[in-house]
Amino acid sequence: MAHVKEGFEDGPGGGGPFDSLAFLLSQLGFVASRGFHQALLPLGIEPRHFLLMRHVLRDEGRSQQSLGEMLRIPPSRMVALVDQLEERGLLERRANPSDRRARALFVTPAGRRLMGKAFQVAIEHNARIGETLSAEERSRLIALLQKLAAENGLLMGVHPGLTGDDPKAAS
Amino acid sequence: MAHVKEGFEDGPGGGGPFDSLAFLLSQLGFVASRGFHQALLPLGIEPRHFLLMRHVLRDEGRSQQSLGEMLRIPPSRMVALVDQLEERGLLERRANPSDRRARALFVTPAGRRLMGKAFQVAIEHNARIGETLSAEERSRLIALLQKLAAENGLLMGVHPGLTGDDPKAAS
DNA sequence: TATTGTTATACTCTATAACTATA
DNA sequence: TATAGTTATAGAGTATAACAATA
Numbered sequence: 001m002a003h004v005k006e007g008f009e010d011g012p013g014g015g016g017p018f019d020s021l022a023f024l025l026s027q028l029g030f031v032a033s034r035g036f037h038q039a040l041l042p043l044g045i046e047p048r049h050f051l052l053m054r055h056v057l058r059d060e061g062r063s064q065q066s067l068g069e070m071l072r073i074p075p076s077r078m079v080a081l082v083d084q085l086e087e088r089g090l091l092e093r094r095a096n097p098s099d100r101r102a103r104a105l106f107v108t109p110a111g112r113r114l115m116g117k118a119f120q121v122a123i124e125h126n127a128r129i130g131e132t133l134s135a136e137e138r139s140r141l142i143a144l145l146q147k148l149a150a151e152n153g154l155l156m157g158v159h160p161g162l163t164g165d166d167p168k169a170a171s
Numbered sequence: 172m173a174h175v176k177e178g179f180e181d182g183p184g185g186g187g188p189f190d191s192l193a194f195l196l197s198q199l200g201f202v203a204s205r206g207f208h209q210a211l212l213p214l215g216i217e218p219r220h221f222l223l224m225r226h227v228l229r230d231e232g233r234s235q236q237s238l239g240e241m242l243r244i245p246p247s248r249m250v251a252l253v254d255q256l257e258e259r260g261l262l263e264r265r266a267n268p269s270d271r272r273a274r275a276l277f278v279t280p281a282g283r284r285l286m287g288k289a290f291q292v293a294i295e296h297n298a299r300i301g302e303t304l305s306a307e308e309r310s311r312l313i314a315l316l317q318k319l320a321a322e323n324g325l326l327m328g329v330h331p332g333l334t335g336d337d338p339k340a341a342s
Numbered sequence: 343t344a345t346t347g348t349t350a351t352a353c354t355c356t357a358t359a360a361c362t363a364t365a
Numbered sequence: 366t367a368t369a370g371t372t373a374t375a376g377a378g379t380a381t382a383a384c385a386a387t388a
Contacts, residue, residue, distance in 0.1 A: 026207070130192045141312070145312075149199060
């Protein structure tokens with residue numbers, strides 16, 4: 001382990017900077033998640049609700065299961081999420097005429113209004129994260145991260161943290 | 172929300188790519204964390220143990236509380252973490268002659284051997300994450316992330332996910 | 343009286359699997 | 366017999382606060 005260049009230069013025994021790509025990504029990802037979570041607090045929803053609502057908005061009338069499969073959220077978790085959003089009057093479960101077992105999901109007018117605000121929050125949060133970089137730095141950074149995301153099989157708009165494959169701890 | 176350039180171009184109503192800086196960071200951070208967690212599985216420890224051991228290694232003999240303050244881990248959580256590592260024979264609580272309330276932490280020889288392997292795992296994991304980038308892309312990416320980390324008040328080697336300020340959900 | 347570490351308790355989140363109603 | 370959704374249950378992880386030993 002003496003020939004490594006980026007990060008871990010300190011080796012097993014010592015101190016030194018811990019500036020590996022993996023660690024930086026993990027740290028910054030955590031900060032980004034936490035920041036968005038906090039930014040949404042005034043609206044009374046969490047990032048997972050935002051993400052789910054966003055996908056319902058994109059294709060209203062789908063069943064819970066169909067959405068759950070796409071976002072890789074297990075059924076019982078979908079029930080809880082939709083319950084929370086329905087109680088708050090943001091989402092609606094309607095009957096599906098062609099299959100009375102299924103529940104078609106729709107966003108209510110209140111849900112639409114709230115999502116408008118939530119998008120605003122997301123935009124502001126996003127701007128805040130990158131505000132210390134120049135426009136050019138920012139776009140180069142985004143391009144590099146996109147390349148990394150593509151190589152790691154990430155789907156745009158589907159956050160792996162929603163799937164329940166919990167990393168458990170930090171790194 | 173019509174004048175924004177990076178990410179969120181789709182607006183409240185629509186679909187489209189979700190390639191904001193914040194979302195990319197959150198996604199990739201999650202993937203990096205999860206990957207490291209899985210890479211450590213064969214060694215029987217988790218990233219939090221690795222991080223804690225690493226700090227004990229750096230300055231042996233410190234008290235639990237002193238370490239907990241530095242890493243911002245609450246006392247009862249420190250007890251659980253140290254318990255787990257002590258049961259596995261990787262860490263030792265020794266008496267502190269000058270203050271018999273405090274417990275001085277030391278890494279055992281087995282702990283040292285395991286940390287050697289864990290560093291190797293970390294190095295390999297780090298290399299895997301960035302392997303699709305060229306050396307130049309990689310160093311540019313790291314430089315940009317470091318700048319971002321500095322601006323967001325991140326401490327090198329201290330992962331915010333260890334502090335218990337849970338983001339709760341993803342995004 | 344304050345502090346270090348520990349333990350007890352309660353709470354949240356989650357997955358698993360049983361269950362119901364439809365198909 | 367299979368499927369969509371729900372509910373019940375049990376497990377892990379956490380924080381809070383009470384506690385014991387020592388200062």
